Amino acid sequence: MPEVDLDVTPLRELNAALHRLTPETNERHWVIDHPAGRHAIASGLNVPITVEINGPVGYYCAGMNKLATVVVNGSAGVGVAENMMSGFVHVAGDASQSAGATGRGGLLRIDGNASSRCGISMKGIDIVVQGSVGHMSAFMAQAGNLVVFGDAGDSLGDSIYEARLFVRGGVKSLGADCIEKEMRDEHKRAIHEVLTRAGFDGEVDPNEFKRYGSARKLYTFNVDHAGEY
Amino acid sequence: MDATPRTTPRKSATFDDYTLSEIRRAAASGIYDIRGGGAKRKVPHFDDLLFLGASMSRYPLEGYREKCATDVWLGTRFAEKPLHLKIPITIAGMSFGSLSAQAKESLGRGASQMGTSTTTGDGGMTEEERGHSTILVYQLLPSRYGMNPDDLRRADAIEIVIGQGAKPGGGGMLLGQKISDRVAEMRTLPKGIDQRSACRHPDWTGPDDLEIKIQELREITDWQKPIYIKVGASRPYYDTALAVKSGADVVVLDGMQGGTAATQEVFIEHVGLPILGAIRPAVQALQDLGMHRKVQLIVSGGIRSGADVAKALALGADAVSIGTAALVALGDNDPLYENDYQDLGTTAGAYDDWHEGRCPAGITTQDPGLAARLDPVLGGRRLANYLSVLTLETQTIARACGKSHVHNLEPEDLVALTVEAAAMAKVPLAGTDWIPGSKSDR
Amino acid sequence: MCGIVGLFLKDPALEPELGRLTAGMLATMSDRGPDSAGFAVYGAGQAGQTKLTLRGPSATAIEETVAEIEDAFPGAEASLHDTHAVVALPDQEVEALVKWLEREATDTEIVGRGTRMEIFKEVGLPSSVAERFGLASMSGTHAIGHTRMATESAVTTDGAHPYSTGNDQCLVHNGSLSNHNNLRRELKREGLEFETENDTEVAAGYLTWRMREGLSLGDALKVGLDDLDGFYTFVVGTENGFGVLRDGIACKPAVMAETDQYVAFGSEYRVLATLPGIEQARIWEPEPATVYFWER
Numbered sequence: 001m002p003e004v005d006l007d008v009t010p011l012r013e014l015n016a017a018l019h020r021l022t023p024e025t026n027e028r029h030w031v032i033d034h035p036a037g038r039h040a041i042a043s044g045l046n047v048p049i050t051v052e053i054n055g056p057v058g059y060y061c062a063g064m065n066k067l068a069t070v071v072v073n074g075s076a077g078v079g080v081a082e083n084m085m086s087g088f089v090h091v092a093g094d095a096s097q098s099a100g101a102t103g104r105g106g107l108l109r110i111d112g113n114a115s116s117r118c119g120i121s122m123k124g125i126d127i128v129v130q131g132s133v134g135h136m137s138a139f140m141a142q143a144g145n146l147v148v149f150g151d152a153g154d155s156l157g158d159s160i161y162e163a164r165l166f167v168r169g170g171v172k173s174l175g176a177d178c179i180e181k182e183m184r185d186e187h188k189r190a191i192h193e194v195l196t197r198a199g200f201d202g203e204v205d206p207n208e209f210k211r212y213g214s215a216r217k218l219y220t221f222n223v224d225h226a227g228e229y
Numbered sequence: 230m231d232a233t234p235r236t237t238p239r240k241s242a243t244f245d246d247y248t249l250s251e252i253r254r255a256a257a258s259g260i261y262d263i264r265g266g267g268a269k270r271k272v273p274h275f276d277d278l279l280f281l282g283a284s285m286s287r288y289p290l291e292g293y294r295e296k297c298a299t300d301v302w303l304g305t306r307f308a309e310k311p312l313h314l315k316i317p318i319t320i321a322g323m324s325f326g327s328l329s330a331q332a333k334e335s336l337g338r339g340a341s342q343m344g345t346s347t348t349t350g351d352g353g354m355t356e357e358e359r360g361h362s363t364i365l366v367y368q369l370l371p372s373r374y375g376m377n378p379d380d381l382r383r384a385d386a387i388e389i390v391i392g393q394g395a396k397p398g399g400g401g402m403l404l405g406q407k408i409s410d411r412v413a414e415m416r417t418l419p420k421g422i423d424q425r426s427a428c429r430h431p432d433w434t435g436p437d438d439l440e441i442k443i444q445e446l447r448e449i450t451d452w453q454k455p456i457y458i459k460v461g462a463s464r465p466y467y468d469t470a471l472a473v474k475s476g477a478d479v480v481v482l483d484g485m486q487g488g489t490a491a492t493q494e495v496f497i498e499h500v501g502l503p504i505l506g507a508i509r510p511a512v513q514a515l516q517d518l519g520m521h522r523k524v525q526l527i528v529s530g531g532i533r534s535g536a537d538v539a540k541a542l543a544l545g546a547d548a549v550s551i552g553t554a555a556l557v558a559l560g561d562n563d564p565l566y567e568n569d570y571q572d573l574g575t576t577a578g579a580y581d582d583w584h585e586g587r588c589p590a591g592i593t594t595q596d597p598g599l600a601a602r603l604d605p606v607l608g609g610r611r612l613a614n615y616l617s618v619l620t621l622e623t624q625t626i627a628r629a630c631g632k633s634h635v636h637n638l639e640p641e642d643l644v645a646l647t648v649e650a651a652a653m654a655k656v657p658l659a660g661t662d663w664i665p666g667s668k669s670d671r
Numbered sequence: 672m673c674g675i676v677g678l679f680l681k682d683p684a685l686e687p688e689l690g691r692l693t694a695g696m697l698a699t700m701s702d703r704g705p706d707s708a709g710f711a712v713y714g715a716g717q718a719g720q721t722k723l724t725l726r727g728p729s730a731t732a733i734e735e736t737v738a739e740i741e742d743a744f745p746g747a748e749a750s751l752h753d754t755h756a757v758v759a760l761p762d763q764e765v766e767a768l769v770k771w772l773e774r775e776a777t778d779t780e781i782v783g784r785g786t787r788m789e790i791f792k793e794v795g796l797p798s799s800v801a802e803r804f805g806l807a808s809m810s811g812t813h814a815i816g817h818t819r820m821a822t823e824s825a826v827t828t829d830g831a832h833p834y835s836t837g838n839d840q841c842l843v844h845n846g847s848l849s850n851h852n853n854l855r856r857e858l859k860r861e862g863l864e865f866e867t868e869n870d871t872e873v874a875a876g877y878l879t880w881r882m883r884e885g886l887s888l889g890d891a892l893k894v895g896l897d898d899l900d901g902f903y904t905f906v907v908g909t910e911n912g913f914g915v916l917r918d919g920i921a922c923k924p925a926v927m928a929e930t931d932q933y934v935a936f937g938s939e940y941r942v943l944a945t946l947p948g949i950e951q952a953r954i955w956e957p958e959p960a961t962v963y964f965w966e967r
Contacts, residue, residue, distance in 0.1 A: 015448045037941035039441050044378050044449030056954075058941055060432070060445040064378040075954055077940050078441075078924060079432035083376055096940075096956060097924070098432040102373035104417070115956050116921055120431040121373060123417040135921070135959060140427055142417045159425055161418065219422040220405060221260055434902065434922035435847065437673060437703040437820055437938075467823050474705070474820055 002027050007034040011041065021047045037077065042070050045087070059096075062089045065106065081108045084125055090199075097134070100127045103144065109198045116153065119146045122163055128198045138165050139175065145194050149204065157212055165212040166191050168204075179215045187211050251494075262494040263402070265327075265583030265593065267395050267486040267530060267553060272503040274486070274531055275540045277650030278643050279659060282629040290628040297624040298634040301548050303525050304386060304455020304478040307447070311455055311478070312364055312386055314548070315344025316620045317635060318538060321483075321529050321552035322368045322388065322459070324350025326403055326412040327490030327583065328556075329600035330357055331608065332592045335559050337361030338605060339612025343620070348388060348550075350490075351401035351426070353415050354380040361609075366457065369446070371427040372401055374416040378449055386479075387446055388457040389439070391468075394487030394504070394530045396496040397461025400426030404491065406586040409595040436471040443476045457481050461500075462507035462530065469514035473524050481550065482511050484530025488553040490593065491584035504530035504541075506653035509640075512545030521545065522636075535622020542623070543638035544654060551619075558615035559608045560590040673820060673832070673845040674700030674797075675925075677906050677913050677936035678946075679813040679965045685932055685947075689714075690809030696935075696942045697806070697816045698798040703845075703938060704818030707831040708800040709792025711841045711908045714811035716787035721838075722759045723768065724783035724790045727776075730754050736776045743775075744768055753803040755782070757789050780866075785839030787811070787910060792831035812967065815908045815936075817843035822870075829867045834875035837882060839910035844871040845938055846903035846923045854898070874899060878907070892916045892962045906936055912966030921959035928952040934965045 004014050014032065021027060025047060032053040035041055042051045043063035053061070056074035066085040075093035084103040091099075094112035101117065103125025110118075113131035117139060124143045132150030139155070141163030151169035158175020164187070165178075174180075188206035195204055240246065251262060283289035290297060304311035320340050325333050327350060334357050340347045346364035349355075353375015354367055367384030369376065381387065392398055403412070403424040413420040433442045443456055458472040459481035472480045484504025489497065508528055515521040528541050529550035541549045553561075562570075564577040569589035573580065583593035591603035627635045630642045644659040645651035651658045652665040676696035680686055690712065697708060716722070727733030730753050737749045737756045747760040747768070760768060765784075772779055783790030791804040797818040801807065817832040833841035848854075848870040855865055855873045863876045877899065881891035888909060896919065904923045907914040915936060917925055928935045928943045930952045937943045940954070957963055 012448065012452070016451050019451055036944040037939065039941075040445040040448040043445050044381075046378065056940055056944065058939060059438075059441045063445050064381070064449055066378060075940065078438070079445075082432050083373060083378075085377055094954065096926070097922075101432040102376060104377065113955075116959070117431065121427065123373070134956075139431075140425070218425065219419070221423050429922070436822070437845070438924065440702060464823065471820070471822060 001029045001031065003031040003033065005033045006036065006038060006041070011038055015040070015043065018042060018045055018049075018051070021049060023047050025049065035074070039077070042068070045070070048087070056093065065089060075112065076110075080110075081106070081125070084108065088197075094131070095129075099129075100125050103127070107194070107197055113150070119144070119163070122146065126194045126197070128194060128200075132169065135172070136175070138163060138178075141165070145190060147191055147194055147209070157214075159218065160212075160214045162214060164190065166206075166209040167212065168209045171210075171212070174212065177215045177218045178212055181211045181213045183207075183209065183211045263404070263491050263584050264494055264497070264581040265488060265490050265492075266497070266581040267488040268498050268501075268503075269581075270498060272485065273505050273647065273649045273653055274503060275505060275537045277505070277646045278540050278654055278656065279646060280536075280539065280543075280626055280630060280642055281644060283631050287631045289631055290633060292625070292628060295628070296633060297628050299620055299624060301525070301636070303527075303548065304457075306455075306478045306520075306524055307452065307476070308386075308455040308478055309451075309453045310385075312346065314346060314364065316616060317542060317548035317623075318343075318532075318616055318619055319345050319366075319527060319548060319550045320347040320555055321487070321550040322348035322350045322366070322390070322393075323552055323556075324352035324401070324403075324490065325355045325358065326350070326352035326407060326416070326595070327593060329588075329591055329594055329603065330355065331600050331603040331605045332556070332559060333358050334361050334605035335603065335608025335612060336555060337365075338609025339555075339558075339616060340364070342609065342613040343616040345616065346385065349384075351390075351403075352412065353377075354384070355415075359383060361605075368459075370401065371430045372416075373431065374401075374418075381446070381454075382450055384454060386455040386457060387450070388459050388481065389443070389446075389477075390459045392461035392463070392483075393459065393489060394461045394483030394485050394501050395489035396492045397463045397501045398428060399492055399496055399500075400428035402426060402489075402491045402584070404584045404586075407584070407595045412595060436475045440475045455479055457527070459483065461485075461487070462502040462504060465502070465507040466510035466514045469511040469526070470518060473515065473518050473520050477524060479525045479527060480511065480515075481527045481529070482507055483550075484528070486531030486553075487529050488556075503653070504528055505650060508541060508544040508546055509653075509655045515545075522547065535619045535624075536626060538619055538623045539626040539635065539638055540643065542635050543642050544640055547636070554615070555612055556592055558612050559592055559603065560611070561588070561592050563590055566590060673843075674703030674818040674938045674942070675815070675843050675845050675904065675906050675936065676700060676817075676938075676942055677813075677815040677908075677915075679912050679934045680932065681934070682932040686812060687810045689811045689814055690805075691807045692946060693809075693814040693816055694798075694801040694806040695945050696937060697801050697818060699942045699945070700816075700818040700938065701797045704820045705796055706821050706826040707792065707794045707819045708797035708817065709790065709819075709831045709833050709843075710801070710804075710806060710814055710816035711783065711788055711790045711833045712806070712809050712811045712814045713787045713839070713908065713910070714789065714809060716785075717759070718786075719762055720759050721762050721765045721784060721786060722757050722789060723765070723781055724788075725756045725758060725772070725779050726782050726792075727754055727756070727779045732778065736779050739775065740768065740771070743771060752791060752805060754793065755791050755804060781835075783833075783835050783841065785910065788839045788841065788908065790833055790835060790841060792817075792833065794826060794831065813908065813913055815841070815843055815906050815913055822847050823868070827867070830869045832871055833908065834872050836875045836879045836888075836907070839908075840878075840888065841908045842871065842875040842878060843906050844874055844903055846901060846918070848874060848899055848901035848903065850900040870901070874903070874905065888914065889962050889964060896960055904938070909964075909966065912964060914965075915957050915963045916961070917957055917959050919960040925957050926954065927957060928954050 039058035045068035062070040081089040116134035135153035155175035157178030191206035341363040457479040485501035525547035566589035851870040851873040
């Protein structure tokens with residue numbers, strides 16, 4: 001179980017070593033100490049290993065993650081798990097702006113709050129936030145599920161495509177073309193499925209969530225909606 | 230008595246035929262006009278510059294026997310694997326989606342044959358493109374359609390797109406007619422809708438945060454690939470300086486004549502600078518930072534002949550990029566299809582409604598029937614021929630100026646035909662010492 | 672663009688460490704801003720006395736100027752810091768000194784003025800700037816600092832932040848305004864003077880003007896949200912603390928940390944990582960379009 005101290009080992013060496021791992025590697029659990037807010041820690045991983053980071057991370061932690069499990073025992077800076085392809089990223093603390101930005105698959109779990117633009121342009125990633133999300137979350141969100149236990153800030157889902165947003169708390173305001181939609185059994189099942197994958201074991205009731213999604217009025221330009229563009 | 234003669238009917242220069250038709254169109258539709266291509270109106274360009282050939286004080290090189298080298302290294306600042314191109318002409322970013330698969334394949338074949346690169350566009354990398362291009366530059370755009378680390382790793386360079394000449398400050402645009410099944414899948418969009426695109430990147434704004442983003446891309450690719458930053462010509466001095474400070478290996482500068490697949494007409498014609506006015510400030514920024522030739526500069530926007538290539542290099546660029554010209558080489562706007570152009574309400578040479586996806590040449594379309602008209606092998610050969618001519622022309626001019634490498638062309642090899650061109654390119658008006666607006670040392 | 676740091680001490684026991692902690696934060700921000708750096712420190716003041724921070728073209732030049740000032744103004748006490756000097760003198764003599772400087776020392780600029788505030792800024796890497804002025808040994812109750820990556824104006828000392836907006840007040844900025852040229856013209860008509868083409872200088876002038884017209888700093892920042900266009904995170908230093916404002920879109924970063932001992936600001940979390948007790952601190956990001964103040 002390799003343990004790497006980033007006060008001693010240069011970040012570039014750590015990332016290079018992680019990139020050299022093959023899917024059959026025996027080094028399946030890595031521990032990183034003293035991240036001290038450095039950027040791009042454990043970015044570009046592409047094997048099914050676990051990387052545990054003891055402390056707060058800077059921007060783009062686990063960026064473009066594929067197959068790996070990354071656990072941040074602290075807070076995460078801008079763009080955690082940005083463009084994630086698959087795998088699991090778990091932030092024990094809070095996440096800064098653009099968490100899960102343009103993510104295409106996998107699961108991002110944030111135990112604290114996520115800041116503005118959570119799930120911006122998401123393309124299939126699932127995101128679970130135990131706390132609240134900030135303004136412009138799910139901006140232009142194309143696909144995937146965003147599940148928020150707390151509240152959402154202004155302009156939720158502005159210009160949204162087909163992503164599904166589930167919020168248990170209040171929504172300060174909805175963005176262009178984003179409306180509340182009917183919660184049906186399939187949506188409750190979807191919430192349950194995402195939460196189970198995220199490690200929740202029935203503590204949270206899908207019935208308590210409201211669903212938000214696209215009104216689909218911006219799909220073809222219509223002069224009567226010109227103000228929304 | 231004879232009737233009073235009438236004056237000759239006179240049309241307005243301000244409200245000309247085109248303008249009148251546009252106002253009528255706007256009144257009928259309620260939506261801005263969208264089209265492809267770059268700025269069409271006349272702006273100061275390379276035609277206004279001339280080379281000073283060999284004479285009593287300068288001696289030319291013989292063709293063929295006396296070499297005039299054309300190769301260029303891109304990405305030498307930080308990348309472990311910089312690119313070595315045989316010619317200083319690359320193919321600009323154009324998306325699969327805006328172009329047919331056959332067009333992308335043609336570009337790859339032609340570029341590879343000549344030892345240069347192609348660039349992906351706002352839609353991601355296709356297998357065909359990676360397969361057919363020996364050197365492939367992968368764009369990172371605000372939309373991030375199709376972005377993934379595997380393609381990042383199999384690219385030869387990464388181009389972070391901040392903007393392009395046709396629409397500096399605008400995002401991508403692809404209308405429903407071109408969002409086919411395949412395009413929809415690559416972009417994770419519903420089929421047939423009009424794509425709305427972001428104009429800012431989702432996870433960084435500003436050169437200070439861009440620096441961190443570049444760091445991430447380098448970490449993911451183990452510092453191997455050159456990282457380009459592409460901007461539309463806007464504030465070229467500052468943009469270039471900031472690109473250097475953000476950590477770029479290469480700066481790509483696109484002037485207003487640079488084409489787009491689709492955007493608002495007003496954006497194309499009224500935002501951004503002609504490339505002629507953008508090159509010297511960009512080079513000045515590099516020189517002020519001691520980075521000229523260390524951070525390479527690629528310029529684009531209206532490159533048509535080897536004369537344009539040579540002039541861009543003489544003004545200080547390391548290479549040029551072609552987009553529109555490459556498509557024309559493949560057959561875009563060819564009079565061969567005049568009947569089809571007439572059916573579309575236009576004529577060969579004027580066709581720019583590429584967003585409608587009905588390109589008779591099979592280039593800017595997703596329609597399988599139309600796309601089949603373009604034979605990628607033939608297309609590749611045509612592009613290779615054209616690139617070859619561009620290169621030979623550049624060498625001809627360079628030799629006439631006594632240069633054994635095209636990079637040794639310099640501003641002092643040029644003069645201008647007009648005051649505007651002299652001021653913008655900072656070269657003297659032909660036959661004089663005068664550079665408008667400059668102190669004597671340039 | 673830029674990096675911003677700010678530190679406001681709640682615990683008097685940390686006051687001797689203010690400079691050292693701020694210098695550490697500034698050094699971490701070098702990547703965001705290698706062109707120039709500056710900081711404002713709020714240290715000891717004396718009632719009835721004003722401190723002017725002066726900047727000259729060189730250390731020798733400022734030394735000479737200070738010698739002349741001490742001759743002309745016997746009540747003045749000066750300390751030299753590389754190209755800067757802090758001159759303290761009775762309040763009633765300040766205007767005379769200002770006029771004297773305009774006449775006798777045209778190459779010397781007043782970069783800061785107040786009972787407690789001292790401002791230092793120069794071209795160069797943040798850590799060397801901090802070292803030149805001895806930031807690490809300074810003490811006080813609060814400090815703000817800035818590292819600059821010039822966007823549209825030149826890399827000169829004049830372009831460095833903080834900009835003074837009034838007595839014991841200053842402004843640092845991360846972002847890029849888009850209507851500062853029009854604003855500058857309007858403010859010039861209102862009688863304000865500008866040395867540079869810098870957008871932050873305009874923002875500082877705007878706040879100064881609003882306060883001159885009767886608004887509090889907080890209200891000036893609020894109306895600024897409507898008048899100032901572009902992207903910005905502002906941190907303002909005041910006699911008793913500091914304030915933070917992000918524009919409505921809030922793309923430029925801002926991270927805050929609070930413990931029983933301090934409130935800190937950084938453009939990136941990295942900057943706060945070296946502060947004492949940071950592991951237990953409350954970390955959060957200021958909301959857009961909201962004015963925050965921490966004061967004693």
